[in-house]
Amino acid sequence: MKSxxxxxxxxxxxxxxxxxxxxxxxxxxxxAATDYADITSLQQQMAAGKLGSQQxxxxxxxxIDALDQAGPRVNSVLQLNPDALSIAKRRDAARAKGTxxxxxxxxxxxxxxxxxxDKMPTTAGSLAMLGxxxxxxxxxxxxxxxxxxxxxxKTNLSEWANYRSTHSSSGWSGRGGLTRNPYVxxxxxxxxxxxSAAAVAxxxxxxxxxxxxxxxxxxxSAANGIVGIKPTVGLVSRAGIIPISSTQDTAGPMARDVRxxxxxxxxxxxxxPRDPATKNADRHATDYTKFLDPNALKxxxxxxxxxxxxxxxxxxxxxxxxxxxxxxxxxxxxDNVKIPHVNDYGKAESTVLLYQFKHDIxxxxxxxxxxxxxxxxxxxxxxxxxxxxxxxxFGQELFTEAEAKGPLTDKAYRDALAKLQKLAGPExxxxxMNAHHLDALLAPAQPPTWPIDLxxxxxxxxxxxxxxxxxxxxxxxxxxxFVHGLPVGMLFFGRKWSEPTLIGIAYAYEQxxxxxxxxxxxxxxxxxxxxxxxxxxxxxxxxxxx
Numbered sequence: 427m428k429s430x431x432x433x434x435x436x437x438x439x440x441x442x443x444x445x446x447x448x449x450x451x452x453x454x455x456x457x458a459a460t461d462y463a464d465i466t467s468l469q470q471q472m473a474a475g476k477l478g479s480q481q482x483x484x485x486x487x488x489x490i491d492a493l494d495q496a497g498p499r500v501n502s503v504l505q506l507n508p509d510a511l512s513i514a515k516r517r518d519a520a521r522a523k524g525t526x527x528x529x530x531x532x533x534x535x536x537x538x539x540x541x542x543x544d545k546m547p548t549t550a551g552s553l554a555m556l557g558x559x560x561x562x563x564x565x566x567x568x569x570x571x572x573x574x575x576x577x578x579x580k581t582n583l584s585e586w587a588n589y590r591s592t593h594s595s596s597g598w599s600g601r602g603g604l605t606r607n608p609y610v611x612x613x614x615x616x617x618x619x620x621x622s623a624a625a626v627a628x629x630x631x632x633x634x635x636x637x638x639x640x641x642x643x644x645x646x647s648a649a650n651g652i653v654g655i656k657p658t659v660g661l662v663s664r665a666g667i668i669p670i671s672s673t674q675d676t677a678g679p680m681a682r683d684v685r686x687x688x689x690x691x692x693x694x695x696x697x698x699p700r701d702p703a704t705k706n707a708d709r710h711a712t713d714y715t716k717f718l719d720p721n722a723l724k725x726x727x728x729x730x731x732x733x734x735x736x737x738x739x740x741x742x743x744x745x746x747x748x749x750x751x752x753x754x755x756x757x758x759x760x761d762n763v764k765i766p767h768v769n770d771y772g773k774a775e776s777t778v779l780l781y782q783f784k785h786d787i788x789x790x791x792x793x794x795x796x797x798x799x800x801x802x803x804x805x806x807x808x809x810x811x812x813x814x815x816x817x818x819x820f821g822q823e824l825f826t827e828a829e830a831k832g833p834l835t836d837k838a839y840r841d842a843l844a845k846l847q848k849l850a851g852p853e854x855x856x857x858x859m860n861a862h863h864l865d866a867l868l869a870p871a872q873p874p875t876w877p878i879d880l881x882x883x884x885x886x887x888x889x890x891x892x893x894x895x896x897x898x899x900x901x902x903x904x905x906x907x908f909v910h911g912l913p914v915g916m917l918f919f920g921r922k923w924s925e926p927t928l929i930g931i932a933y934a935y936e937q938x939x940x941x942x943x944x945x946x947x948x949x950x951x952x953x954x955x956x957x958x959x960x961x962x963x964x965x966x967x968x969x970x971x972x
Contacts, residue, residue: 427588427618427639427670427779460485461629462944465532465686468632472521472531479514479521479531479576486533486578490630498611498947500628502621504538504602506579508545513576520574528689528715530574535634537622538580538602539587540564540677541666548794550668551585551599553815554808558796564666565698566635566677573693578631581605581621587642588618589670589783591820593883596620596646600816604878607650608945609912613875614884616649618642622680623650627945633681633690639670639779640895643678648871648903648915651942653687653932654680656891657695658922659898661707665700669786671779672703673843674895682942684904684933688714691925710923720937722930724756726865728918729763729858734869734890740909741870748868748906748916751938757931763867765858765893767849774849775896777842784828802829819880851897856921866920866931871903874912894919902932905942910951913942 460468460482471477487506494500507513510533517531536542539550541560549555562568567577582602588594596617597605605620607613608628615624619636623646626634636643638656647654655678662677669675679690695711697704730749735741749759788801799805806825809816831839859867869890876885894901901919908914916935918928 427584427642461489462682463632464683465528465632465689468532469526469528469530473526479517479533480511482531483510483514483533483576483578486631493628493947494625494630498606498608498949500606500608500611500624500630500947501603502581502605502615502624502628503535503630504551504580504582504621505546507542507577510576510578517574517576525574527574529570529693531576532574532633533576533578533631534570534690535578535581535622535625535631536567537583537619537634537636539583539637539668540567540580540635542567542577542580544577546580548580548668549601550587551583551601552805553600553812554799554805555794555797556601557798558794560666560794562666565663565700566667566694569694569696570635575693581619581625581634583619583621584617584642587637587639587668587670589639589779590822590824591883592823594820595878595880595883597624598819598880600812604880606878607875608947609651610875610948610951612878612950613912614649614878616645616875619646619680623647623652623654626650626652626680626682628947629944633679633686635677635690635694636680637667637675637677638895639674640775641889641891643680644871644891644901644903644915644917645889647680648917649875649913651905651913651915651945652680652682653684653905653936654678654903654915655687655691655925655929656894656901657691657925658710658900660703660705661695661710661900661923661925662691663696663698663701663704663707665698669783669790671782672786673778673782673846674898684902684929684936685715685718687902688718688929688933710925712926714925714929717926717930718933719930720934721756722934723752723938726757726927726931727760727863728752728757728931729760729862729864729867731765731858731867731869731890732762733764733768734888734893736888737870737873741873741914744907744909744914745870745916748935751935752868755934755938760862760864763858763862763864765854765867767854768893771846771849771896774842774845777838778846780824780828781831781834781836781839783824784831785834820883846896850893851899851922855893855897855899855919859921864920865927866918866924869917870906871915871917874909874914890917891919898922900925900928902928904932904936906939907941911948912951
């Protein structure tokens with residue numbers, strides 16, 4: 427889902443190897459050339475013998491130590507992989523013998539709801555999930571290892587992928603504390619893939635994996651000024667990922683540019699017998715870098731869905747500038763397209779998610795041995811027993827509502843699901859695109875991110891990612907510019923399996939604008955009288971460990 431300093435090494439399991447020990451001797455600079463380099467340039471350096479995977483891992487760990495765990499304390503990295511350097515050493519040895527590939531030796535961070543069959547526990551940010559690590563890799567993690575990537579660690583997130591409370595604050599978890607936005611530290615990193623987005627934006631890693639049910643890849647990517655791809659549900663396996671919804675969940679790449687995101691999507695897409703939803707994935711999975719054409723806008727028909735955006739004059743100005751860019755590069759832009767039924771399925775979605783979460787989380791927990799919780803009922807009881815650590819700011823209303831639901835054979839569930847599957851896709855996005863013969867739809871992903879409010883939670887703001895999320899269709903956000911120093915992303919979305927078209931459009935738009943710039947870790951927004959002081963929330967409890 428999306429949104430609507432922790433004490434280090436308090437638990438031995440979490441800190442079997444410290445960040446400093448992994449990093450080695452202090453670096454002379456935290457601004458190494460690798461920090462914001464893309465995958466292609468890193469591969470060129472490694473092919474030329476100027477860089478190794480081990481050095482790359484060390485560089486990122488030093489930067490994490492200096493800026494994530496200390497300094498501005500972005501707090502995006504929940505834990506580092508104690509085996510990262512040894513894996514990188516093996517990657518370097520294999521490269522010396524001729525093994526290589528687009529992701530070979532590239533460090534990558536995974537959201538902390540993705541299983542890894544190693545020393546790192548998979549917790550979704552909850553203290554209830556501390557215990558024995560998962561017995562095997564999620565398919566996404568296994569595919570990344572097969573492609574030669576180095577799993578550097580796991581990122582913080584909105585606890586339980588933000589499916590616990592109706593008024594939570596994005597980026598907070600009982601285990602990890604609060605992730606901050608590296609552009610303006612007292613503003614939200616959004617969620618639930620908060621840490622993955624913030625880490626990529628801040629140069630703590632080149633690429634990361636997030637997950638989405640409704641907005642959890644797109645919102646943090648837009649809020650942190652990076653590219654995020656939410657694939658068609660069923661293109662990327664969910665096996666080994668802590669679930670919310672069998673019909674909306676997916677994992678997706680998060681990167682600083684479209685090319686890097688396409689490289690990662692290529693590695694993780696495909697059918698998997700562990701996830702029946704992916705049975706047709708191999709028919710559609712491909713090398714997505716083939717569609718990185720700077721001229722891809724020529725001849726495309728793109729519909730602007732203004733009803734999904736009520737973001738104020740500054741964002742509207744960015745949208746109008748985007749339309750000008752698209753037209754200048756050969757696209758036909760049809761303004762003010764309407765998506766039928768776009769406001770008609772919110773209640774049905776809530777019903778479906780409550781039923782599916784109870785069913786799916788119980789099934790997932792049955793695969794996790796050595797934990798103190800085995801069901802949703804156990805999770806509810808744990809949170810009550812550890813309320814000071816787990817519920818200092820918000821509760822677990824969604825947990826209790828889900829626990830009250832019956833089986834997936836209930837008529838209420840089946841009726842709500844049928845409504846969603848009809849209105850969001852065939853009679854929604856598809857109908858709008860058919861009516862105007864469109865290749866893609868466009869809207870600002872959301873307004874600029876908001877000040878963090880742990881007391882009241884996230885505000886209810888307009889967003890454009892809902893229709894594609896509910897339909898299970900693909901979407902991609904690309905940096906479009908800034909409003910008062912805060913990033914704004916443009917969202918391109920379309921039909922099922924239309925990733926090649928969307929990636930081509932997004933890449934051409936990115937190359938025409940080059941709107942992204944690196945964060946400056948401002949404590950607060952500039953004002954006419956200078957920086958507003960950032961006040962550390964002293965009352966925030968320190969989680970048990972990290």
